[in-house]
Amino acid sequence: MPVPERLDPPRLNIIGAGLAGCEAAWQGASLGVRVGLFEMKPDRMTPAHRQEYFAELVCSNSFRAASLENAVGLLKEEMQLLDSLVMRCAMAARVPAGGALAVDRDAFSMMITRMIREHPLIFTHSKEIFRMDELSEDVPLIIATGPLTADALSHDIADRLGSEQLHFFDAAAPVLYADSIDMSTAFRASRYGKGGDDYINCPMDREQYLAFYQELIKAEAVEFRGFEHASVFEGCMPVESMAVRGVDTLRFGPMKPVGLQDPKTGKEPHAVVQLRQDDHAATLYNIVGFQTHLLKREQQRVFRMIPGLQKAEFARYGAMHRNTYIQSPGRLDASYRLMEPYARGKTIYFAGQLTGVEGYVESTASGLAAGIHAALGMLGGSIEFMPHTAIGALARYISDSSIRDFQPMNINYGIIQPMHPSDPRARKAKKDRKMQTAENSLNTIRDIRDKLVHYKKYNSSE
Numbered sequence: 001m002p003v004p005e006r007l008d009p010p011r012l013n014i015i016g017a018g019l020a021g022c023e024a025a026w027q028g029a030s031l032g033v034r035v036g037l038f039e040m041k042p043d044r045m046t047p048a049h050r051q052e053y054f055a056e057l058v059c060s061n062s063f064r065a066a067s068l069e070n071a072v073g074l075l076k077e078e079m080q081l082l083d084s085l086v087m088r089c090a091m092a093a094r095v096p097a098g099g100a101l102a103v104d105r106d107a108f109s110m111m112i113t114r115m116i117r118e119h120p121l122i123f124t125h126s127k128e129i130f131r132m133d134e135l136s137e138d139v140p141l142i143i144a145t146g147p148l149t150a151d152a153l154s155h156d157i158a159d160r161l162g163s164e165q166l167h168f169f170d171a172a173a174p175v176l177y178a179d180s181i182d183m184s185t186a187f188r189a190s191r192y193g194k195g196g197d198d199y200i201n202c203p204m205d206r207e208q209y210l211a212f213y214q215e216l217i218k219a220e221a222v223e224f225r226g227f228e229h230a231s232v233f234e235g236c237m238p239v240e241s242m243a244v245r246g247v248d249t250l251r252f253g254p255m256k257p258v259g260l261q262d263p264k265t266g267k268e269p270h271a272v273v274q275l276r277q278d279d280h281a282a283t284l285y286n287i288v289g290f291q292t293h294l295l296k297r298e299q300q301r302v303f304r305m306i307p308g309l310q311k312a313e314f315a316r317y318g319a320m321h322r323n324t325y326i327q328s329p330g331r332l333d334a335s336y337r338l339m340e341p342y343a344r345g346k347t348i349y350f351a352g353q354l355t356g357v358e359g360y361v362e363s364t365a366s367g368l369a370a371g372i373h374a375a376l377g378m379l380g381g382s383i384e385f386m387p388h389t390a391i392g393a394l395a396r397y398i399s400d401s402s403i404r405d406f407q408p409m410n411i412n413y414g415i416i417q418p419m420h421p422s423d424p425r426a427r428k429a430k431k432d433r434k435m436q437t438a439e440n441s442l443n444t445i446r447d448i449r450d451k452l453v454h455y456k457k458y459n460s461s462e
């Protein structure tokens, strides 16, 4: 790959020090680019952010499945190969969570903040940005302001990209103090014994479940203000909305009992509520899949009906928020760069949840890709994340202008391009096919890593 002459490092501006913005900054700086990172916290907080630190996890503390059998496991592995800051800190702040990668959220965000602040090429600014052209127009820009982008910038983006900017709702689950959980009723176990006793399980018999269900569906929720017609993302649906779909819907969703045995009865309960460790010290547990929009007093009343949670104390109540994403197909290319005529001759990238990828890991992956593309563009180089990699599959998804009803998307094997059937390495069994796809993808990512090392060497100070 050709490399440019050595000059003063060029500069890249990034708005938003969330998961995507921090990852983009780290990747850009690793390639030798100077990064200006603008974050409005702590002066201004979104409705979901509470901490002063960067890369705050606003709801669950889980980065989901770790295994390659699940596409999100592959996405994480790809990012680890590319020295992802978020993955590095997530591994360091890991807490037990069965087959998932979950973190102590404070330790995680504090470590990211420290590493960003200590990087000699990253310059952080505590400042809300109101308009895209507010920062120097000659400097490439990455907008990574997330699903709760502050209003002024949100309007500016909508003006430039057209009025089809979309909103939907997202919800967060409550977090409880561990010492308020009655462990004489609840028991520790992981589903099918995978992951030891990482989860706390609250078992219900049929009567308890039906009584809980009846109260849940009639409990009072916070009023939607002005967004009545917005849709709810299926993957983050409030537990009370899911319940309304049918008496057994929760038993096939967040309250499914399969693979769990109550040690008291030796049997599978009728339904189970699972709690996952939320911090290193194991003082906090979140209620898995119980994102909710109920009033606080209703959360107390209804969730305390769950056996084991009768005296539960809430460290944080569940809440629901607006979520914003742009109509990326036709506006962004597969490098997350804004296309003409929307770019108006400027170099602007988008990254994170705002682009229509969905989830912590996916938002990070888009930040990683946008950061690498933006930095390489400034250094006169380029790489391609092919659609047979998980990172590339997400980029192709958000830039695929043939998609009519564009909806936020989690990574899944369905969108990763499989090996061509004529390739002798392509196998038939579904599990093997996933492993083959993963292996193929990781080989490609290793090649990309080697190409990037070439730039990193060139740009190092020796």
Ligand SMILES: Cc1cc2nc3c(=O)[nH]c(=O)nc-3n(C[C@H](O)[C@H](O)[C@H](O)COP(=O)(O)OP(=O)(O)OC[C@H]3O[C@@H](n4cnc5c(N)ncnc54)[C@H](O)[C@@H]3O)c2cc1C
Pocket: 015, 016, 017, 018, 019, 020, 021, 038, 039, 040, 041, 045, 046, 048, 049, 055, 056, 057, 058, 059, 060, 061, 127, 128, 129, 130, 144, 145, 146, 147, 148, 149, 150, 153, 170, 171, 172, 319, 320, 321, 322, 323, 351, 352, 353, 354, 358, 359, 360, 361, 363, 364
């Ligand atoms: C309430 C809620 C709960 C969610 N729960 C989960 C979950 O449990 N699991 C999951 O995988 N995903 C979840 N998501 C989805 C998504 O993964 C997260 O929102 C994720 O943090 C997105 O990363 P991001 O980097 O795009 O945005 P963020 O992490 O939100 O980062 C954006 C940053 O930009 C800053 N900012 C915003 N506007 C401006 C401005 N004008 N100027 C300067 N700074 C600005 C914000 O303060 C913030 O720090 C949730 C989303 C919401 C809204």
